[in-house]
Amino acid sequence: xxxxxxxxxxxxxDVLVIGAGGAGLRAAIEAAAAGARVDIVCKSLLGKxxxxxxxxxxxxxxxxxxxxxxxxxxxxxxVRGGQLINNSRMAELHARESPDRVYELxxxxxxxxxxxxxxxxxxxxxxxxxxxxxxxxxRTGLEMIRSLQDRVxxxxxxxxxxxxxxxxxxxxxxxxxxFGYNRIDGRFVAFRCKAIxxxxxxxxxxxxxxxNSWEGTGDGVGxxxxxxxxxxDPEMVQFHPTGMVWPPGVRGILVTEAVRGEGGYLKSRxxxxxMLEYDPKKKELSSRDVVxxxxxxxxxxxxGTEHGGVFLDVTHxxxxxxxxxxxxxxxxxxxxxxxxxxxxxxxxxxxxxYAMGGLRVxxxxxxxxxxxxxxxxxVAAGLHxxxxxxxxxxxxxxxxxxRAGAAAGSYQREVGLGRIDESQIAEEQAILLRPLGxxxxxxxxxxxxQLQQAMQDGAGLAxxxxxxxxxLNSILELRQRVxxxxxxxxxxxxxxxxxxxxxxxxxxxxxxxxxAAIERRESRGAHWRxxxxxxDEALGRVNFVAYNDGGNVKLQQRPVPEMPPELARLFQEAAxxxxxxxxxxxxxxxxxxxxx
Amino acid sequence: MSTQTRTAYGSIVLRVxxxxxxxxxxxxxxxxxxxGMVVLDAIHYIQANYANDLACRWNCKAAKxxxxxxxxxxxxxxxxxxxxxxxxxxEIHVWPMRAFPLIKDLVTDVSWNYKVNKEIPGFTPPANxxxxxxxxxxxTERVYxxxxxxxxxxCQDVCHVLRNHDDKSMYYGPRYMVRIAALEMHPLDTQRxxxxxxxxxxxxxxxxxxxCQEVCPEHIKIxxxxxxxxxxxxxxxxxxxxxxxxxxxxxxxxxxxVTGGETTELGGVRLPQRFAVKDVVRLKSGDRPFxxxxxxxxxGKLEVWILxxxxxxxxxxGPRVIGTSDVTNNYGPLDDVGIGSKLFEQTLVDHAE
Numbered sequence: 001x002x003x004x005x006x007x008x009x010x011x012x013x014d015v016l017v018i019g020a021g022g023a024g025l026r027a028a029i030e031a032a033a034a035g036a037r038v039d040i041v042c043k044s045l046l047g048k049x050x051x052x053x054x055x056x057x058x059x060x061x062x063x064x065x066x067x068x069x070x071x072x073x074x075x076x077x078x079v080r081g082g083q084l085i086n087n088s089r090m091a092e093l094h095a096r097e098s099p100d101r102v103y104e105l106x107x108x109x110x111x112x113x114x115x116x117x118x119x120x121x122x123x124x125x126x127x128x129x130x131x132x133x134x135x136x137x138x139r140t141g142l143e144m145i146r147s148l149q150d151r152v153x154x155x156x157x158x159x160x161x162x163x164x165x166x167x168x169x170x171x172x173x174x175x176x177x178x179f180g181y182n183r184i185d186g187r188f189v190a191f192r193c194k195a196i197x198x199x200x201x202x203x204x205x206x207x208x209x210x211x212n213s214w215e216g217t218g219d220g221v222g223x224x225x226x227x228x229x230x231x232x233d234p235e236m237v238q239f240h241p242t243g244m245v246w247p248p249g250v251r252g253i254l255v256t257e258a259v260r261g262e263g264g265y266l267k268s269r270x271x272x273x274x275m276l277e278y279d280p281k282k283k284e285l286s287s288r289d290v291v292x293x294x295x296x297x298x299x300x301x302x303x304g305t306e307h308g309g310v311f312l313d314v315t316h317x318x319x320x321x322x323x324x325x326x327x328x329x330x331x332x333x334x335x336x337x338x339x340x341x342x343x344x345x346x347x348x349x350x351x352x353x354y355a356m357g358g359l360r361v362x363x364x365x366x367x368x369x370x371x372x373x374x375x376x377x378x379v380a381a382g383l384h385x386x387x388x389x390x391x392x393x394x395x396x397x398x399x400x401x402x403r404a405g406a407a408a409g410s411y412q413r414e415v416g417l418g419r420i421d422e423s424q425i426a427e428e429q430a431i432l433l434r435p436l437g438x439x440x441x442x443x444x445x446x447x448x449x450q451l452q453q454a455m456q457d458g459a460g461l462a463x464x465x466x467x468x469x470x471x472l473n474s475i476l477e478l479r480q481r482v483x484x485x486x487x488x489x490x491x492x493x494x495x496x497x498x499x500x501x502x503x504x505x506x507x508x509x510x511x512x513x514x515x516a517a518i519e520r521r522e523s524r525g526a527h528w529r530x531x532x533x534x535x536d537e538a539l540g541r542v543n544f545v546a547y548n549d550g551g552n553v554k555l556q557q558r559p560v561p562e563m564p565p566e567l568a569r570l571f572q573e574a575a576x577x578x579x580x581x582x583x584x585x586x587x588x589x590x591x592x593x594x595x596x
Numbered sequence: 597m598s599t600q601t602r603t604a605y606g607s608i609v610l611r612v613x614x615x616x617x618x619x620x621x622x623x624x625x626x627x628x629x630x631x632g633m634v635v636l637d638a639i640h641y642i643q644a645n646y647a648n649d650l651a652c653r654w655n656c657k658a659a660k661x662x663x664x665x666x667x668x669x670x671x672x673x674x675x676x677x678x679x680x681x682x683x684x685x686x687e688i689h690v691w692p693m694r695a696f697p698l699i700k701d702l703v704t705d706v707s708w709n710y711k712v713n714k715e716i717p718g719f720t721p722p723a724n725x726x727x728x729x730x731x732x733x734x735x736t737e738r739v740y741x742x743x744x745x746x747x748x749x750x751c752q753d754v755c756h757v758l759r760n761h762d763d764k765s766m767y768y769g770p771r772y773m774v775r776i777a778a779l780e781m782h783p784l785d786t787q788r789x790x791x792x793x794x795x796x797x798x799x800x801x802x803x804x805x806x807x808c809q810e811v812c813p814e815h816i817k818i819x820x821x822x823x824x825x826x827x828x829x830x831x832x833x834x835x836x837x838x839x840x841x842x843x844x845x846x847x848x849x850x851x852x853x854v855t856g857g858e859t860t861e862l863g864g865v866r867l868p869q870r871f872a873v874k875d876v877v878r879l880k881s882g883d884r885p886f887x888x889x890x891x892x893x894x895x896g897k898l899e900v901w902i903l904x905x906x907x908x909x910x911x912x913x914g915p916r917v918i919g920t921s922d923v924t925n926n927y928g929p930l931d932d933v934g935i936g937s938k939l940f941e942q943t944l945v946d947h948a949e
Contacts, residue, residue: 044653044655044663045653045663045706045710045747046710047661047747048655048656048661048662048663049655050655050656052655052656052660052661052746053656053658053660053661062728103727103728103729104727106727106728106729107721107727107729108719109718109719109779109782109785111731111736111739111740111743111782113733114731114732114733114736115733116733117730117732118730118731118732118733119728119730120728136740136743137740139660139744141660142660142743142744142746143743146743150718150719151718153713153714153718154718154719161707161710184699184703213654213655213656213657213661214654214655215655246631246632247630247631247632247633248630248631248632248633249630249631249632249633249634249637250632250634250657250658253657253658254658328659328660331659332658332659335659335677335679336632336634336658336677336679337632338632443644443648444648445643445644445645445648446644449644487648487649488647488648488649489648489649490649492616492651492699492700493651493699493700493701493703494648494649494651495643495648495649495650495651495652496643496648496649497648497649499648
């Protein structure tokens with residue numbers, strides 16, 4: 001390989017935050033508070049990150065509406081929802097700290113909806129025992145990102161907008177920088193830094209029907225994997241039960257769970273509320289994996305709508321409440337689907353929404369398995385286990401964004417800048433430049449579409465070995481073809497060129513997902529195997545970890561971190577007092593112990 | 597998109613602006629129509645099938661992030677929210693926002709907006725406010741309208757002041773009036789932005805054509821509910837901290853600032869207005885011009901120099917002697933207001949009358 005590299009912009013900082021969504025911004029604020037010079041890099045403009053799409057709310061046991069709520073109940077809901085393969089320490093920290101993170105957000109200028117006596121209002125959501133979601137109508141994510149963004153601006157933290165980083169730079173075992181390009185003019189840029197916080201979000205774009213924006217291409221996991229970090233629970237991909245179905249152009253766009261939280265009904269074609277059968281206790285507000293599967297089954301049984309969905313009906317709530325509590329849903333359906341949801345039912349079907357898996361991190365610090373690399377938010381794994389509860393992602397961003405920021409902020413005080421070997425940069429430049437020259441003939445968009453179709457068909461909601469293996473073959477074939485991509489035009493704001501590099505990350509992530517999905521021969525949470533419909537007790541004690549072995553994806557089983565006795569006791573106590581609580585958890589399972 | 601639906605709806609023709617700084621032209625594309633298709637879908641189809649390098653910004657595709665702003669048949673709109681079927685068989689012309697410098701194709705350089713945003717003092721709660729905050733619903737509800745803003749910058753694109761002044765030095769634009777309004781009306785904010793507003797932010801530049809609120813995809817009544825109330829903030833805010841605080845915490849029923857009052861009243865007591873040399877004031881007469889105080893006479897009357905704009909040049913005409921009752925607003929010292937800082941960049945000419 002030619003080691004002569006093109007000139008590039010070189011920047012130096014203490015802590016580099018990759019991604020400007022909720023986790024990245026919160027991490028940056030905390031790292032700056034620890035005295036570090038912080039730079040944020042994001043692929044889009046500031047304030048456009050996927051966090052902005054979050055609608056329903058942020059889960060925190062404030063107990064403002066249901067005074068019985070507390071962190072212990074929130075903890076149990078989270079772990080039960082995650083089917084006990086969560087990192088229980090993360091679930092504990094998350095449940096304990098999210099109330100403070102919500103209050104703190106208001107000190108940055110956010111204003112949540114209020115109770116009549118002036119406290120933060122909370123709404124019901126799927127699989128949360130109590131009304132727990134702090135919200136602002138149905139635009140909670142916008143409120144959150146704007147407040148964090150304002151705070152970052154106030155603190156004078158530098159944000160490099162429309163820059164894509166594609167490779168972590170290492171000095172021995174330590175991560176000491178990152179390399180990529182400026183989207184606007186295509187110039188290369190390298191950051192030298194003492195610590196990196198990965199906050200790049202998820203990878204919904206590897207599927208065809210998704211609620212995710214173009215940014216969700218798995219860059220964080222891709223870069224981390226390439227550099228040697230471990231990827232935990234990749235097979236756990238969440239379908240949100242309710243995405244738009246019709247017209248085709250809007251397929252996959254999210255219909256917030258708040259629609260059901262506010263009292264919406266799911267109905268089959270003949271008007272029957274089918275969730276009464278699938279989960280008589282929690283009904284429409286069962287956990288997302290259960291609701292998504294129920295919808296799938298209804299459609300498979302021929303009881304769906306003509307476009308392959310089911311109905312979601314709020315007309316009984318009255319126009320006034322709908323317009324006040326669900327204004328953007330009202331607007332979205334009116335504008336995009338010609339449906340007035342105050343008068344007609346919506347048509348919905350499951351859509352890819354969230355990645356529970358991601359970089360394996362330490363609970364307290366967000367430190368990955370690579371020295372100097374931290375991760376927070378959707379790109380990190382462990383908190384949500386096999387299924388995430390609605391509202392837990394926004395609180396995840398704040399709780400673990402702050403923790404990663406604090407940890408990176410104190411780590412950077414202990415270390416100096418590393419030495420960057422130019423050959424890493426030359427190598428990455430060669431990869432980046434390849435699609436612009438040479439005699440390839442593949443179209444990056446069409447390859448992306450083929451990957452999305454393959455993942456949708458083979459690794460979607462309902463999985464089996466045959467389809468997963470076919471999907472794996474498609475991925476391996478596409479891996480060959482991406483080397484032959486040819487993109488027209490210059491490096492100046494060229495989305496085709498950008499897609500060519502994104503595809504490599506998408507393929508890495510896809511391969512991790514599929515390989516782990518093949519090995520998890522059971523059904524658990526979001527992972528539903530038609531050929532193994534039951535849970536497997538032994539597999540319930542392990543997480544799958546994917547790692548880079550000389551460029552190949554290898555898998556390992558790791559025992560689920562043991563739940564400390566004081567947390568395990570909570571489940572036993574809940575089981576003992578089931579009759580006393582208003583809304584008892586459906587099935588309090590005994591905690592699974594992991595052999596040390 | 598499935599071929600089945602494709603054939604049922606025929607095709608549509610888009611004329612998309614392509615080019616970089618300095619040169620550009622429309623390029624014609626024919627795209628198979630699909631039911632419910634939006635302009636952004638058509639752009640994506642073009643990217644995938646005809647022009648991999650066609651530049652456009654987008655993120656959520658659900659009108660929540662405000663990235664895909666463009667001028668569609670001359671009107672600033674979000675591409676993700678504009679259905680192609682509303683144009684019937686007409687060709688659809690898609691252009692970048694023209695108030696901002698072109699980068700390439702549909703992408704423009706909107707960094708100026710982010711620069712302006714940095715100049716606005718952020719949310720500043722009282723230092724000793726107990727956390728968690730208590731804010732009553734009636735105090736918070738009216739702030740929600742401003743906070744709906746998704747920063748698509750369509751209002752900035754359509755604003756005559758920004759479009760016609762390339763240097764954009766006169767006015768922050770509608771987006772930042774909305775932002776300032778959100779901050780000013782936050783029940784717990786203690787910062788004052790009145791000086792900035794009438795100075796560097798240039799709220800006076802808005803001539804209330806309401807174009808911005810017509811294009812707002814979030815239906816924020818930008819002019820009615822943000823700019824006009826801000827324009828009419830009175831001396832009360834500047835000179836009466838107690839009344840100002842009270843209103844912050846317990847906003848009045850009518851839109852903020854629309855008092856029309858020329859004196860400061862608190863609990864029925866009339867408080868005298870104070871003036872100092874170099875204060876910027878606004879006069880009641882005619883077109884309500886700005887003036888700066890040149891001197892305060894022993895009888896309480898003021899000598900003022902009145903601001904006249906000639907292009908970007910500021911001319912101060914005077915001196916003229918007026919009574920304090922001829923003043924509606926006093927914005928405080930020239931330099932604080934921000935007009936002062938502008939004077940260094942522009943020619944200051946005093947004209948004796």
